[in-house]
Amino acid sequence: MGSSAVIHVAKQGNHIYHYLEGPLPSKDQEVTLKLDWTRRYAHMRMHTAQHLLSRIIFDKYGAMTAGNQIYAEVSHIDFAPATFQSDALPAIEAKVNHYIKEDHPVTITVVERAELEMEMDLDRSDLSKLPSSIKRLRMVRIGNFDAYPCAGTHVHSTGELLGLKITKRKSKGKEKIRITYELTPQK
Numbered sequence: 272m273g274s275s276a277v278i279h280v281a282k283q284g285n286h287i288y289h290y291l292e293g294p295l296p297s298k299d300q301e302v303t304l305k306l307d308w309t310r311r312y313a314h315m316r317m318h319t320a321q322h323l324l325s326r327i328i329f330d331k332y333g334a335m336t337a338g339n340q341i342y343a344e345v346s347h348i349d350f351a352p353a354t355f356q357s358d359a360l361p362a363i364e365a366k367v368n369h370y371i372k373e374d375h376p377v378t379i380t381v382v383e384r385a386e387l388e389m390e391m392d393l394d395r396s397d398l399s400k401l402p403s404s405i406k407r408l409r410m411v412r413i414g415n416f417d418a419y420p421c422a423g424t425h426v427h428s429t430g431e432l433l434g435l436k437i438t439k440r441k442s443k444g445k446e447k448i449r450i451t452y453e454l455t456p457q458k
């Protein structure tokens with residue numbers, strides 16, 4: 272019985288493709304998928320940190336999150352439109368670390384879209400981009416200060432992030448800013 276590492280997963284139409292490094296199973300062969308928990312947990316921490324940064328930077332500077340890329344070691348978020356400067360970073364970082372220290376629970380609920388559209392009026396999520404066929408949404412709440420529809424994976428409480436450091440601010444064009452960050456590694 273062999274094993275291979277899944278190095279990439281992609282969805283095309285109704286098919287989910289797993290790209291393997293190593294021997295390929297033969298057609299109709301039954302396989303067992305094993306999760307790389309260390310990597311998954313690192314992504315969960317980074318992604319939860321992204322929710323915090325997006326919330327804080329939206330509240331303070333009105334900058335919307337335009338995209339993000341999560342990796343186990345270092346991640347980045349693009350904000351646009353955004354105009355905050357480097358001198359804003361220490362306060363942003365301090366606020367994230369404040370929320371980490373306070374150890375707020377991260378909770379998941381499923382809500383009706385119509386209900387949410389009322390609640391999230393003028394908030395940082397733009398529900399108009401979601402296909403109208405989606406009637407219910409998975410809501411991720413952090414403490415009582417952030418609520419965002421998201422299908423991703425998250426930690427149970429902000430304390431698990433241990434600490435966050437913003438390592439770079441880069442202008443990516445007119446009113447587009449990329450923030451790169453790292454988390455305190457786990458012991």
Ligand SMILES: [Zn+2]
Pocket residue numbers: 318322411421422423424425
């Ligand atoms: Zn999320």
